[in-house]
Amino acid sequence: MTANIKVAERKCYINGQFVRSGRQFAKINPVDGTVVAQVHEADRAMVDAAVRGARAALKGPWGRMALQARVDLLRKIAEGIEKRFDDFLQAEVADTGKPVSLASHLDIPRGAANFRVFADIVRTYGTESYHLDTPDGKGAVNYAMRKPLGVVGVIAPWNLPLLLLTWKLAPALACGNTIVAKPSEETPSTATLLAEVMHEAGVPAGVYNVVHGFGPDSAGEFITAHPDVNGITFTGETATGAAIMKAVAPTVKPISFELGGKNPGIVFADCDFEAAVAGMSNAIFSNTGQVCLAPERVYVERPIFERFVAALKANAEALVLGFPQDKATNMGPLISRQHREKVLSYYELARKEGAKVVTGGGVPKFGDARDSGAWIQPTLWTGLPETARTVREEIFGPCAHIAPFDREEEAVEMANNTPYGLASTVWTTNLARGHRVGQAMEVGISWVNCWFLRDLRTPFGGAKLSGIGREGGLHSLNFYSEPTNICVKL
Ligand code: NAD
Ligand code: 6OD
Numbered sequence: 001m002t003a004n005i006k007v008a009e010r011k012c013y014i015n016g017q018f019v020r021s022g023r024q025f026a027k028i029n030p031v032d033g034t035v036v037a038q039v040h041e042a043d044r045a046m047v048d049a050a051v052r053g054a055r056a057a058l059k060g061p062w063g064r065m066a067l068q069a070r071v072d073l074l075r076k077i078a079e080g081i082e083k084r085f086d087d088f089l090q091a092e093v094a095d096t097g098k099p100v101s102l103a104s105h106l107d108i109p110r111g112a113a114n115f116r117v118f119a120d121i122v123r124t125y126g127t128e129s130y131h132l133d134t135p136d137g138k139g140a141v142n143y144a145m146r147k148p149l150g151v152v153g154v155i156a157p158w159n160l161p162l163l164l165l166t167w168k169l170a171p172a173l174a175c176g177n178t179i180v181a182k183p184s185e186e187t188p189s190t191a192t193l194l195a196e197v198m199h200e201a202g203v204p205a206g207v208y209n210v211v212h213g214f215g216p217d218s219a220g221e222f223i224t225a226h227p228d229v230n231g232i233t234f235t236g237e238t239a240t241g242a243a244i245m246k247a248v249a250p251t252v253k254p255i256s257f258e259l260g261g262k263n264p265g266i267v268f269a270d271c272d273f274e275a276a277v278a279g280m281s282n283a284i285f286s287n288t289g290q291v292c293l294a295p296e297r298v299y300v301e302r303p304i305f306e307r308f309v310a311a312l313k314a315n316a317e318a319l320v321l322g323f324p325q326d327k328a329t330n331m332g333p334l335i336s337r338q339h340r341e342k343v344l345s346y347y348e349l350a351r352k353e354g355a356k357v358v359t360g361g362g363v364p365k366f367g368d369a370r371d372s373g374a375w376i377q378p379t380l381w382t383g384l385p386e387t388a389r390t391v392r393e394e395i396f397g398p399c400a401h402i403a404p405f406d407r408e409e410e411a412v413e414m415a416n417n418t419p420y421g422l423a424s425t426v427w428t429t430n431l432a433r434g435h436r437v438g439q440a441m442e443v444g445i446s447w448v449n450c451w452f453l454r455d456l457r458t459p460f461g462g463a464k465l466s467g468i469g470r471e472g473g474l475h476s477l478n479f480y481s482e483p484t485n486i487c488v489k490l
Pocket of ligand 2 (some may be wrong): 159291292293
């Protein structure tokens with residue numbers, strides 16, 4: 001139940017101080033429509049102060065801190081998250097309505113893990129060095145050293161708030177940068193709690209700043225257009241990425257973008273049927289389909305098509321849409337009523353485009369407080385042509401279109417026929433086919449017989465409209481630091 005959640009005050013965190021603003025907005029719990037937080041929106045002057053604090057910290061104790069001390073601090077932050085695990089869990093669940101069972105296994109542990117992984121990586125990485133011959137025979141030593149980018153703007157979405165914020169914060173801090181972070185207006189809470197953890201861990205003032213607000217004409221735009229911000233790392237919609245590219249152009253900032261997707265799943269008749277059904281159900285409906293990697297287009301080889309659709313339908317109808325704290329709950333609401341309007345407009349469009357609605361397609365009725373929330377039915381369609389907008393555009397809800405295919409080449413072609421290129425998942429017991437089809441996918445990450453499984457040292461990002469650049473392991477260090485080439489004549 002959510003009745004015992006009290007309204008929290010989410011302040012900005014600027015140069016080591018929690019700061020109120022003259023303007024506030026309400027954060028609504030999507031489970032039942034109640035207000036769970038009053039959020040202080042940063043104006044331009046507050047963003048300026050955050051950037052000034054971040055710039056000053058680069059020259060202060062943070063800039064002078066030995067690598068080992070920085071690494072120790074990152075580990076202390078991870079411990080701090082774990083010590084306050086329940087606070088983070090409650091805050092994340094109140095903002096998003098996601099099941100406790102999901103947030104306690106995914107969002108909060110990954111928040112801590114991100115700091116540990118990058119503490120280890122930055123402690124052990126090396127840089128290039130070469131010995132050069134010179135005409136005088138004395139030679140030269142040529143080596144690269146890495147310097148932080150400077151002040152990094154981190155702009156995060158609402159679907160996996162702590163996970164995705166820390167995925168960028170941890171490597172940025174590991175490389176010695178300072179941060180001005182803007183969490184989504186929908187999920188202000190865990191970024192603010194993280195400021196408390198940093199404060200307690202002894203992270204110097206100005207190193208981590210949180211400014212709450214929106215995109216255009218608000219904190220998001222104030223950060224991206226700021227002349228004293230040295231780089232922008234962003235996760236969110238492709239259209240927002242395009243707007244940010246325009247905003248950073250006059251100040252020529254480096255960008256790292258993790259954007260939207262319209263991901264394919266391909267299921268071959270030779271798959272382990274039970275594993276494929278379970279894996280695809282999880283991939284489509286986990287986090288109420290609000291995962292950028294979720295497959296909204298499913299292609300199933302014809303001999304098992306009807307059976308597979310029936311099995312997915314049964315799983316969709318068995319999902320428990322419940323209060324987050326209930327152990328049986330495995331699907332929460334969408335993030336907001338506004339987002340539900342968008343997803344419902346696709347449910348309507350699918351019908352107009354001629355889809356057969358296999359299951360769902362509307363709003364559930366509960367007869368309790370949930371009727372004031374942002375709940376939606378898990379939904380499956382068949383029967384649409386590949387040209388339908390429902391099959392081409394990212395919906396970001398608990399839904400998928402399922403189509404049959406006859407030949408491997410046909411499945412690969414349909415899967416790749418999209419302007420997006422984030423992720424794919426292929427199910428087969430034929431090892432050679434798994435590699436072949438997995439490699440043929442035009443995506444940043446291609447899963448075979450699994451989904452959302454990854455060593456954090458490997459590259460993560462999107463091809464085509466799904467992103468620019470890669471993060472993960474050394475790829476993150478490549479974005480968050482700049483090599484300086486030094487050549488010493490001996
Ligand atoms: P969004 O683009 O609407 O917002 C993301 C963030 O950008 C928010 O903090 C928002 O306030 C801010 N913002 C919006 N307009 C801005 C502007 N003009 N300038 C600066 N900041 C601005 O995305 P969302 O709705 O929060 O998240 C869902 C989207 O994110 C989906 O498209 C999903 O696929 C994508 N996503 C991608 C990944 C990935 O790793 N590729 C991960 C998660 C989510
Ligand atoms: O696992 C990650 O590091 C990552 N960036 C996941 C993105 C999920 C998108 O919703």
